[in-house]
Amino acid sequence: MIRDFNCKKYIIIVVKLVILIGMSDRIAARKLPSKQAQTGHDYYTDVNTDDFTYDTNKVLPEGSEVKAYLLVNETTKVLFLIEEDDPVSLKITPCASAVESSVLYKSISDSKDYEDDPLFEEQIKPTNPAGIQLDSYVGSEAHTFQRSVNSTGIYTVFLRPTESDTYVKFFLRLKKFARDSTFYPSLPRNSAVRADSIRRKSFTVSWNRSQDETPYGNIITYCVSVSAKRSSDTYCSLMSYMFGDKLPVVSKSRGFFFAWEDEVLKIFQSKARPVKKVKPREIHYTCVGTNTKYIYTQARPGKTYYINVYAINKRTNMSSAYKKLEVKTKKRKKRDRIRKLRDGKLQELEFKKSKLRFDFKYDLKNTSDLFLAVHSCTGKVTLKVTRGSLRGESVLVKKVKRSSMFTLKDLKADTYFIDIVSRQRDVPKTARLVVSKKQSKLRYPILPRKSEVFLVDNSTTSNSLTIGWRVTKSRRKFCIYQKEILARRKRRRNYNQCSNKSQSPVVDSKKVKCMIVRHQKPNMVLNHQIRNLKSNTLYQFDVVIQLGKGYSLLYNSLQTATKQHL
Numbered sequence: 001m002i003r004d005f006n007c008k009k010y011i012i013i014v015v016k017l018v019i020l021i022g023m024s025d026r027i028a029a030r031k032l033p034s035k036q037a038q039t040g041h042d043y044y045t046d047v048n049t050d051d052f053t054y055d056t057n058k059v060l061p062e063g064s065e066v067k068a069y070l071l072v073n074e075t076t077k078v079l080f081l082i083e084e085d086d087p088v089s090l091k092i093t094p095c096a097s098a099v100e101s102s103v104l105y106k107s108i109s110d111s112k113d114y115e116d117d118p119l120f121e122e123q124i125k126p127t128n129p130a131g132i133q134l135d136s137y138v139g140s141e142a143h144t145f146q147r148s149v150n151s152t153g154i155y156t157v158f159l160r161p162t163e164s165d166t167y168v169k170f171f172l173r174l175k176k177f178a179r180d181s182t183f184y185p186s187l188p189r190n191s192a193v194r195a196d197s198i199r200r201k202s203f204t205v206s207w208n209r210s211q212d213e214t215p216y217g218n219i220i221t222y223c224v225s226v227s228a229k230r231s232s233d234t235y236c237s238l239m240s241y242m243f244g245d246k247l248p249v250v251s252k253s254r255g256f257f258f259a260w261e262d263e264v265l266k267i268f269q270s271k272a273r274p275v276k277k278v279k280p281r282e283i284h285y286t287c288v289g290t291n292t293k294y295i296y297t298q299a300r301p302g303k304t305y306y307i308n309v310y311a312i313n314k315r316t317n318m319s320s321a322y323k324k325l326e327v328k329t330k331k332r333k334k335r336d337r338i339r340k341l342r343d344g345k346l347q348e349l350e351f352k353k354s355k356l357r358f359d360f361k362y363d364l365k366n367t368s369d370l371f372l373a374v375h376s377c378t379g380k381v382t383l384k385v386t387r388g389s390l391r392g393e394s395v396l397v398k399k400v401k402r403s404s405m406f407t408l409k410d411l412k413a414d415t416y417f418i419d420i421v422s423r424q425r426d427v428p429k430t431a432r433l434v435v436s437k438k439q440s441k442l443r444y445p446i447l448p449r450k451s452e453v454f455l456v457d458n459s460t461t462s463n464s465l466t467i468g469w470r471v472t473k474s475r476r477k478f479c480i481y482q483k484e485i486l487a488r489r490k491r492r493r494n495y496n497q498c499s500n501k502s503q504s505p506v507v508d509s510k511k512v513k514c515m516i517v518r519h520q521k522p523n524m525v526l527n528h529q530i531r532n533l534k535s536n537t538l539y540q541f542d543v544v545i546q547l548g549k550g551y552s553l554l555y556n557s558l559q560t561a562t563k564q565h566l
Contacts (some may be wrong), residue, residue, distance in 0.1 A: 068246035097166035098140035104131035231306035235319035245274035295510035302331035344441035481509035535565035
């Protein structure tokens, strides 16, 4: 009677297992747990009956790869039972998302005597209802749980995707750990991918051969993926993002045809959000056969790329992934933002709203003097000269409104930085700059501070008059122009206009005379009498200063009329 009573206590577990075994025509190729007896004693399983599910997809088979669809941030559990004390190996391969996984173990213990019937009163109280945690892992790479001794018992695997919905593949082996090419390809001891060379637009990677390669009829092929967005740490991860995942579908061997099972499945499918395939050029994928080196030639400078290599068994289509490699290509050689000035070379500066500053540098050697010519063609600019760097020792700060020349003396041999800034954002401006160690190389005309053409007192007659203008001390060429006008115009300041070498600053005017003046003194005044004019006529007179065959600058115009002929 006692023995029969103990058998009743075990029926809570056995009855469920018998039901599953009775469904063997629907769950072919699956090895399910059965009753175990030793030395005349019965055993019960130290596990809550709720841990089992009637969904047969949650019981892992042995020796075949199966997959399950997991919802993001929802925990799913699968089971397997080990009846013999043999080594156990479970490989978990996440696809579209990293997963948190843990393995809990519950042993098979001796049964105990209970006074009441366990079918009606749950009095089976295991010493550790939750089980012993044997393994935990968080990541997106394939992970293998192994146990070689004292393996008999129930194993529960808990999984939770952390990034998105994903498929997860399981492969359970209950035999020796010896590797076999009929399963996953074995990787070499050093399974790292190496970066042999890295350039701006290409890089070369290599890896060691799989141990499953054979001289003849090789079944191993290598494939490479390159992406600037993500690392595909498993082959199924690569496939998920290249082609997108599909919604989970119903297996023919799923469940026991209960009505509530269909409703649960519909709710599950409504929650599913499979990852979509990426853009065509986001992942570069190619297979290289038995080669163990690959050159990628479509890289961009200064960008990070993730390289994954997979060894694939061509017979079983199972794969093993090498350790991922992260490569950053070399950056483009940065052009120096600060341009170096050539001695005596004129720089044309065009200010815009997006660029209101120009920086230059000049190496001063073998002399202590520096000469600068600056012409602000429109408005005002600020000239700054510093030593050593843009924020170094200040040498000169000036506001330039027209063409000006500056002489810096007693300078130390060093690199000097010249900064020209425009503050007015609403008006486009142009400016010119020349820097030289010798004043004679400043091939740019300079207007005096008072740059007006004026009428000499008491020189106007009915057919002639005398005009005058101030000059600078260097050798210059001056040209005088005249034209008749109908009425006086508002006097303009001509210093804010720049002309090209091939373009005259004076339009529709008659050239009167050109002269070259040498050895003039500072603020010296030049006069010239203009004859053969019409009486009682309004004229405009312009003086243009030019240095050699270079640029020309215009003095402020003079508008005056001849006297009435008596």
